[in-house]
Amino acid sequence: MQQLRDAGLDVFVVEEATTFDEVFETMTIIGQATGTMEEADAQISEMEAQLDEIEEMSAEVKEPKKVFVEVGSTPEIYTTGTGTFIDEMLSTINAENIAGDQEGWVSMDPEAIVSSNPDVIVTTEGAYVPNAVELIMGRNGFAEITAVQDEAVYNLDSDKLTRQGPRVTEGLLELARAVYPEVYGE
Amino acid sequence: MNKNLIAYTISLILLAGAVVLGVTVGTVTISPRVLWNPSSDETAANILWNIRMPRVVLAGLVGAALAIAGAAFQGLLKNPLADPYTLGVSSGASVGAVTTLFFGITIPFLGIFTLPVISMAGALATMLAVMGFAKLVDRSMKMETVILTGIIFSSFLGSVISLMIALTGEELRQIIGWLLGSVSMRGWPYVQMALPFLLIGSFLLWLNRRELNAMLFGEERAQHLGVNIKRSKMMILVSGSVLTGAAVAVSGTIGFVGLVVPHMVRLLWGSDHRHVLPLSFINGAALLIVCDLVSRTIISPTELPIGVITAFIGAPVFAFIFFRQRKGVA
Numbered sequence: 240m241q242q243l244r245d246a247g248l249d250v251f252v253v254e255e256a257t258t259f260d261e262v263f264e265t266m267t268i269i270g271q272a273t274g275t276m277e278e279a280d281a282q283i284s285e286m287e288a289q290l291d292e293i294e295e296m297s298a299e300v301k302e303p304k305k306v307f308v309e310v311g312s313t314p315e316i317y318t319t320g321t322g323t324f325i326d327e328m329l330s331t332i333n334a335e336n337i338a339g340d341q342e343g344w345v346s347m348d349p350e351a352i353v354s355s356n357p358d359v360i361v362t363t364e365g366a367y368v369p370n371a372v373e374l375i376m377g378r379n380g381f382a383e384i385t386a387v388q389d390e391a392v393y394n395l396d397s398d399k400l401t402r403q404g405p406r407v408t409e410g411l412l413e414l415a416r417a418v419y420p421e422v423y424g425e
Numbered sequence: 426m427n428k429n430l431i432a433y434t435i436s437l438i439l440l441a442g443a444v445v446l447g448v449t450v451g452t453v454t455i456s457p458r459v460l461w462n463p464s465s466d467e468t469a470a471n472i473l474w475n476i477r478m479p480r481v482v483l484a485g486l487v488g489a490a491l492a493i494a495g496a497a498f499q500g501l502l503k504n505p506l507a508d509p510y511t512l513g514v515s516s517g518a519s520v521g522a523v524t525t526l527f528f529g530i531t532i533p534f535l536g537i538f539t540l541p542v543i544s545m546a547g548a549l550a551t552m553l554a555v556m557g558f559a560k561l562v563d564r565s566m567k568m569e570t571v572i573l574t575g576i577i578f579s580s581f582l583g584s585v586i587s588l589m590i591a592l593t594g595e596e597l598r599q600i601i602g603w604l605l606g607s608v609s610m611r612g613w614p615y616v617q618m619a620l621p622f623l624l625i626g627s628f629l630l631w632l633n634r635r636e637l638n639a640m641l642f643g644e645e646r647a648q649h650l651g652v653n654i655k656r657s658k659m660m661i662l663v664s665g666s667v668l669t670g671a672a673v674a675v676s677g678t679i680g681f682v683g684l685v686v687p688h689m690v691r692l693l694w695g696s697d698h699r700h701v702l703p704l705s706f707i708n709g710a711a712l713l714i715v716c717d718l719v720s721r722t723i724i725s726p727t728e729l730p731i732g733v734i735t736a737f738i739g740a741p742v743f744a745f746i747f748f749r750q751r752k753g754v755a
Contacts, residue, residue: 313601315609315728346727348452349610350472379612380475383468 256403258327259290265403282405289408290331293415297333299422306334306418307357307386309375310401312364315346324403332415353380359418360386363397393417432694436707443714447481448473450718452725475612482616483608484717485710487676490623490668492709495683496690496701497630500637501661504568505746508683509669512571513578515680517551518544518673519604520582526600527589537618545622545670551578552666568750606677606732608717615675622671629664630702633657637698679713679732681739686712688746
């Protein structure tokens with residue numbers, strides 16, 4: 240960074256957003272910094288509308304489902320605890336994150352996943368692992384998990400879930416549809 | 426005789442204790458009762474039989490294989506520092522395994538046994554190369570020469586693996602996960618994959634227990650004692666490679682087990698190979714089960730690679746043995 244500054248460039252660091260509000264804030268700042276405030280505002284209000292709609296619909300959820308989000312599988316299984324954007328997304332749609340007692344991006348013992356018995360499993364690894372869903376369903380001991388028995392294991396686009404930009408509400412909708420298809424439609 | 430009975434009893438109790446601890450302790454605590462009464466807690470039984478048990482069995486098999494192979498290498502080379510890891514044989518097996526994963530090789534008729542078989546071939550080739558080179562350098566095959574040769578081959582093979590990893594695209598994660606050395610989430614298929622070779626290899630070594638004893642007096646004396654040196658030597662090298670290859674194929678490189686266990690066994694119960702081999706087998710299994718237990722609980726819920734634990738114990742033991750040898754206290 241100092242090298243860039245030394246070269247006479249204006250350097251501006253965007254902090255990692257972990258909530259929707261922070262995403263909007265970041266977008267505003269970037270809009271100001273790049274002189275595209277109008278576009279930023281338009282984009283933000285469109286996203287806010289989407290977000291409100293999704294949030295409202297979550298009131299229809301009768302029983303919150305337990306969800307496990309897998310963001311890495313090799314050599315260890317990684318998931319996201321509190322203070323992460325994915326955790327924020329799960330609470331927005333009224334779902335329970337089974338790693339909610341952990342903080343940040345953490346590895347999770349397969350035994351702990353089996354014993355917390357999630358209703359839905361979401362993987363973001365499909366971009367690297369072609370048969371990510373089948374691998375999870377076939378994992379040792381996973382056959383007893385509700386999500387696997389109901390075939391509620393889904394692969395979602397990791398960019399929309401883990402890159403905090405204009406596409407996060409799109410990612411949120413995909414997540415909502417995977418977890419509560421009865422509320423958000425397939 | 427009585428002394429041996431005690432040795433076997435203690436070893437078997439240790440192994441049984443390690444197995445029970447291994448299956449009950451973890452992120453989820455499981456009551457040992459689930460072992461004989463699976464219906465008392467079905468989630469626990471599922472975890473026990475599908476996740477923990479295969480892991481414990483695999484750790485036990487790998488530990489047993491590496492320990493008995495180490496015991497045999499030490500006897501054959503009359504070199505207390507020899508073990509599959511220090512001789513570079515593990516690295517040879519790794520190259521075989523990574524090659525199999527890298528090219529996605531499956532040999533017809535072998536099926537799932539392709540991986541262990543190619544690893545064994547890698548192990549044997551490295552073993553022969555290390556021995557050949559060491560002999561060229563120093564006909565008397567001094568301890569340091571053999572170990573140094575092993576290290577040279579290890580580093581070379583290590584860079585071959587790094588090169589292959591750098592060239593892979595998608596399979597990269599699988600290879601790295603395997604390379605770190607772990608018995609986690611391997612499941613029963615891996616147990617099946619390794620078991621036949623471990624049994625055959627251990628049995629072949631056990632057949633040579635008297636020959637190994639005779640070789641302690643030097644090859645010439647052994648020949649006078651009626652040992653077919655060439656045949657025994659070949660059999661021991663091949664079985665040692667089979668054991669190492671199979672162990673590495675299922676768990677990656679886990680160092681120093683073959684060094685620590687036989688040494689402890691000799692220290693406690695003498696150097697008669699008729700007992701060193703089976704006792705190393707049993708205690709090797711117990712040690713690796715415990716190491717695996719430590720590796721997955723010490724910084725739970727994150728896991729430490731098991732090789733870290735074995736090196737933590739193994740490297741000081743290596744230094745100690747070397748020191749003792751050099752000071753001539755042995």
